Amino acid sequence: MNTQFKHNFGAGPCILPGLVLDRAAEAVKCWDEAGLSILEISHRSAPFENVVKQTESLVRELLNVPENYSVLFLQGGASMQFCMVPMNFLQGSNKAAVYIDAGYFGQKAIKEAGLFGNVNVLASSKERGYSDIPGGYVIPEDAAYFHCTSNNTIEGTEMFSFPNTNVPVVCDMSSDIFSREIDISKFDLIYAGAQKNTGPAGMTLVIAKNEFIDSVKHPVPSMLDYRVYRDNGSMYNTPPVFAIYTAMLNLQWLRDKGGLKVIEMENKAKAQLLYEEIDRNPLFYGSAAMQDRSLMNVTFRMYDKAQEAEFIAYAEKNGMVGIRGYRTVGGFRASLYNALPYESVKVLVACMKAYAEKHHANVEPAY
């Protein structure tokens, strides 16, 4: 096995802190006071019920979740939320749901919603290759809800402001939740697949205003009904025990680091370092509109596309993992999630500089 340290820029499932991995591995071997593994304990046991409570309270503390919101743990990823949201809040309604079309996953959400009622796309950046967050729209007062994606993992754009509206706001925060401070009270329902900054794949976090989920009046299957999760403390059935446990470890790590204020500064510093090199280096350019550049997923390309494969090979040889852009987009994507060290970004930047120097002697050296 090659044990050279790798710089994991993967888009998700993504890098997790070494300490979290060590503690999770230990728990798989032996966890409770009886000596059982976290994989073989009852989810109804007091120690595990305590894990769920602790995970919930870490979410509440880190994100400053108001008391009238529920914190729920589900399965199925954000993709299940693409149908669960309209099944609850659009089905049987005579209102239309309004969506922002700003990327691959938002588009999927729109498609699923269409099965349940009227959907209007308020704004789209599709014609611009999803290179920006579209603006200039007005949210109709009578919409069932407004849906947006706070960070577009594939395209590398991120929303830095959210609308003020009386219409319920639903947001897919899969790839930037826990990366920065956010005002939860501006949203009625937030969902996030865990496998970025929350924990391993297999768990979905939902933060929902109670008033909003209680507004559902038609029957919904139990496992697709937010109230059922709320009323049963996310334990209507067997939850994804290990994913919740590891999320707890990961959120503890984040809290011990200083929480969102500290991680947001670190994330900004990492993104700034990389974007500066992209803008400075004559071989590369950023894919996303300047004002909407994501702090989590940095997408970029080479002016000479024929060199991209060579640069990927060069970066991989130098310990980089996961910088290939999404298959339908091409180019590069460096994901800078919470657990990725600043050092890894420095190594990538050095790699870009060195590549430019080595392969293009006519390029002015930058250091």
Add this chain to the structure above:
Amino acid sequence: MNTQFKHNFGAGPCILPGLVLDRAAEAVKCWDEAGLSILEISHRSAPFENVVKQTESLVRELLNVPENYSVLFLQGGASMQFCMVPMNFLQGSNKAAVYIDAGYFGQKAIKEAGLFGNVNVLASSKERGYSDIPGGYVIPEDAAYFHCTSNNTIEGTEMFSFPNTNVPVVCDMSSDIFSREIDISKFDLIYAGAQKNTGPAGMTLVIAKNEFIDSVKHPVPSMLDYRVYRDNGSMYNTPPVFAIYTAMLNLQWLRDKGGLKVIEMENKAKAQLLYEEIDRNPLFYGSAAMQDRSLMNVTFRMYDKAQEAEFIAYAEKNGMVGIRGYRTVGGFRASLYNALPYESVKVLVACMKAYAEKHHANVEPAY
């Protein structure tokens, strides 16, 4: 930490083989050739795609799955299947689905199906406290499908024969799949939450006849559409990576042990040992009808119910974990899943004998 060896009779999540736990723990620390954890690798990477393929082929090999069936990995547990089955096969149909009401989980499945169309309960053992598998029913030729639960985890009953019918047969096999040989061709769709003999919580196995899932003609949300899982190799979205990986390890363990023929013999020997003691010991009696006694979940009581708490305390002091009956049922439940050693059953039986001797000197000693 108390490191005394525990005999884990828990009903699920349940005991897993020590070897599987060790290998899973190792993978959480470091898994691929780049030195990354199984929790931080891309689900689209070749090594993980290979894990999914291997897990599928182990399921096919162990259960002798015919080629015209798909093997799918989902999330949400059996409870999600309670709604997903009728959403696909009952919704929009003018036929009725027919269900057997033989326990707590079957009842839940019936309730969810009622949201999607007409449901007829063909037979029920509710009035007998679900102490048997009800029989004597005729499956109407025009039913949308027939639904049964092969093993009732809470009540301790198990189906040892399945109907011959032209109507599609759907079976919840959560708690006895991989415990015995089964003729897959008698079923059109089998589902099972993983957290018994398959692997850790967080994954659902579905084995479905292609013809059956292709018979669905109305639109179904992607994440609730079996065809979407089939057509995308269970990777329409990020799957529960760790749960699938650990299931693969667990099924490898089962194959290396000799597969279902061997494990079925072992499981029968364990159940026989315990049922013999229950029948012999004057303090105890079995809860389930003799002919329907489960090989996986042995439910029993004491004639003197006032002594049950004392026996549980006595058993726990002697290293037994998880023998308390389900909260709505009471008494005892000893789950004898694949990974539970014969030795553990011997210890439980010795405990029952010793308790009877010690506390009831007038009981004839059995050994």
